[in-house]
Amino acid sequence: MKKLLTDFRLIFGLVFAHILMNFTFQDKAVFWYIFSASLLFLISYSILNEELNDEASFGSYLLYGVGSGLVLYAIFWTGYHLIDLLNLPWMKHITKLYGRYSPSMLWHYIVLMLIIIPGEEIFWRGFVQKRILKYTNMPTGIIVSAILYASVHLYSPHWILAFAALIDGLFWGWLYTWKRSMPLLIVSHLIFDLLLFIILPFK
Template sequence: MIKKVPDIRLIVGFLIAHVLMYFTFMDRSIFWYMFAATMLFLISYAILNGEIDDEASFGKYLTFGLLSGLLLYSVFWTGYFLIEWLNLPFSNSISKLYGRYAPSNIWQYMILLFILVPGEEIFWRGFIQKRVMKYTTVSVGVFLSAFLYASVHFYSGYWILALAAFIAGIFWGYLYIWKRSIPLLIVSHIIFDLMLFILLPLN
């Protein structure tokens, strides 16, 4: 019987992500600086320890990226509408979350679109999920990777942010399995964030 050797690079990368995200959420005044530095480090770690998948053509990753980003936003919009319609207490948490962590000026939007979004997809799907999938079935790998992605968001102090990350992680995880294209995921994530923070915020 062959024993599988633990993936040390996966474990170390995940632990580093936790440590860095803990410090990222610790002080609101330096949140954007820390988040940018964290993602730049994680991008470097992922690229040095693996290859970036890009199996979709330019046209496909733009088209599927746009449509999937809009689809995911519609899921979140529907959830927010139901929360408001049912008068659930979560809407207050969503408003506070926006107030605390949403970008508020041009340089923060630039960091979000050109560092944070690509960094999250390169590291969490292109590195973490890709390595997790070596040891699991497709569904288990996607859900486990989404949980790992969500786990670093608990440091924000808002469980609803971790839940949102888990849902988005599942969506992008399956999209990654389907198309095997990190650029496609980046486009999808950018469209989702543009809708969420600029065009139709949920608050």
């Protein structure tokens, strides 16, 4: 674990991710501009400092990518309806979250698919998690990486976004260590977001 704390490329990347995400969540009016620019920077930093895995065939990453995206959406769908059924006070947070961060213009959807989704996976799983796993065992590496991924979402005024990111991070972190394929992960994230924001949103 001491070696982890002396991995200055990892520490530098995490510090910059926090700085960028802090700016990203400050103003709703420029959220999509800052978020896109932040992920472009983090993609570049990741590619310069870590190799990306792609050990799955085209058919495999499509099959597992689509399937896992559907599974994760089903988990969130179940959670959402349990919150509704139990009449928990979290429903208003989910509604506000959709209102604040859902894509609403064509270019939002384009950058979501081409920059934001690949960028989050490349940086948080392909760079952060992969470097952490050099110093820890697999369960610890996945959990620590997911917590770090969730931590940058705490800059949002809606705490439930960080909780959702923690669930996402655990799921995609496990998937990446299992299949070792970045394209598979991006497909999974894409299917999940398409369902969440376009096809079957929770609103």
